[in-house]
Amino acid sequence: MRLLSLLGLLTIMLLSACSSQNSSQEFSTVTEQKWSEVEADAEDTTVRMFMWGGDEGINQYIDDWVTPNLKEKHNVTLERIPMDTGEILQKLQTEKQAGKQDGTIDIIWINGENFKNAKENKLLAGSFTSNLPNFNEFYQTDDPAFQTDFGTPVEGMEAPWGKVQFVFHYESEKIETPPASFEELKGWVQENPGKFTYPNADDFTGNAFLRHILYASADTPSDIYDSPLDEGSISETAEETWNYLNEMEPELWRSGEHYPNTLTELDRLYSQGEVWMTMGYNEARAESLINDGVFPETTRSFVMEPGSIGNTHFLSIPFNSTNPAGALTAINFMLSPEAQLAKLKPNYWGENTPISIDKLPKEMKEEFQSVDRGQSVLSQQKLEDSFLPESEAAYVDWMKEQWFDEVVQN
Template sequence: MKGYGKAAAAALLLAPAAGWAQPAAEVLGLSWAEIEERARGQTVNWYMWGGSDRINAYVSGYLGELARERHGIVLRRIGINDTAEAVNAVLQELEAGVAEDGSVDLIWINGENFRTLRQADAVFCGYLEQLPHNRLVDWSDEAVSYDFGTPVDGCETPWNRVQFAFAYDGARLAEPPRTMAALLEWIEANPGRFTYPAPPDFTGSVFVRHVFYHAAGGPEALLGPFRQEVYDEVAPKAWEILNRLKPSLWRQGRTYPRDGTALGQLFANQEVDFHFSYDAATFGTGVEAGTYPAGTRSYGLADGTIGNTNYLAIPANSPRKAAALVVANLALGAEAQLHKAMPDIWGASPAIDVGRLPPAQQEAFAALPRHPAVAPAAELARAALPELRAEWVVAIEAGWQEHVGKR
């Protein structure tokens, strides 16, 4: 998922200051018609990862136009490199006493960044039942109701479902390795043809977590609250694997791509044989744009790949909560989710339960074309692996920096 990055360690330790989470009685309890009326004429500052032109166009163009035409809202997309930038901006404002007039109204978020806001009592909660499109969400699904192990508890609206996938060029590689063990063997047998971004970049971080799962014999021992004794047992095995791979990586592991976009450029230039992403749709878009080889194909591992949900959250000190709620509800609706799922727009998997829609809308989702470079979501889902709780992610990223990145 693109919407998550590593928050500053200091932010995790902040305790909520008095008055940070101001009561939002002016919004909570209002009817939806009253919220829409209050939202009219407001500007929503939406902070989100800005590294994808097609995602930026969807938000600024499609959603921005809907917000303006239907609700008189100006949607101001603010592109950032890392979600932690928005989270830390909120925390710094609150620490400075800016309790009601913050600069951030909406954040594309999940994982440890959401956990940071929750710990600091810095996120607006309790509004889900007011949103008309909340009825489309299956909150009984723990992959939706828990964000990297942190209960959503009415503090976020889901936006996308994603699952990690690998991509290769079928014209150059007839049969890719189909398990993590086989992939590790392939890397050592084909020096210089594989790399991954350095954590805490989210693409590199999730690849490292796959290696961590492999070292643990599967994710089962790692699920639930962070346990130091389990980490201490598994981590050295994972670091040994990753350090053993180093001489076989692109540029002998002396440097790593800065992020998934840089990895994609290496793949496009045929400097490496594998790309990977939480968003398999990006491979089809890359082929159509002429960036990736025409033979690009994506797939999941037989022993599974990690999937999660990403969300939209409203900071507690946003002064434009009504307008932020209207935008979040708009983004959650079947119309916006269908448009986002179109392969020539984004190709994102819907966050809503399509089975709750009227038959005609269900058929529209079922009829969506799929680019041959994009692995079917249902196929990936058959071997979906759960995300770890945010505490595990923080520890694994820090451990990689210390025991792999600095060596």
């Protein structure tokens, strides 16, 4: 019986390995086709895009602009399925372990540590960006921002969809001059007790806020973003970071006894006037919230010295997509100048674009340059001058663990 069980287990493992190999071969077969053949195979198919669904402006952009235009231009039906990225990867990991090659996900919105985990666990289909006509025609393909993702080599396994920069939003009727540095922020918090807080380290935005403090505590930010995580070499910088946060904590909202679990919770506190600042990636995200009456019309944004962390986010294809041709067609469409222009406009998403404006035709270039992103959005020059790259993904998990030990439990 034991021998039979062992043989059965070996058979399952071999079948799983063969299935995985067949899936890889099938994807490479698709990427070896002419682009016209890829688009032809995609016609009259459905593409299921799994993505974070916590922003209504983003959801509206997908549902009201991308979906109908993709259908009209390519006869491809896009289904948006909201799910946190960590849950998406867990689903893929479970399917991989079970040898399931007929997956339910065709496109993933991904970056950072999630991309690193997906790549290391072989949850992605493979390299494909060199096949995308729009990427090759309208993007600076050798841009370092497209070559690595939080320190992880991309190797063509994800396509740049957008880029964002971290900014702070404030109520300009209550704050005449926002802080210019993180040291000034601490002083402002102490002078205005209860009017500032930040999401906890498990939240993507809260974790980024903490990494800004780490950058500011270093001799130069490049000491962090240019270096792999080495706890020994950054021990002094880390100690300064925890001291800063602990000194500020008593004057935070609710005296630091509770940190918002999500950016949505912090935004609600801001919209209700309990705190006078909020924050987040995407320098233009406040515009849709102002237009919807969620944020006050007097909301403005600012960045502080030593700078503002920015990153690129991507679209990728999982290892067991059953419609790789449809996924490639949809991603190529979402990288098109038309789709990127609609995404840049504040009536939907208002997010900045990774497209190379210089590579666009004259009329399209003028359309991009004429977009009014809104009063709450900092100038492009200010954003570029303050830009700081992301550190490697390992800092994210390290920050989660250390913040709970050094600040919450302290």
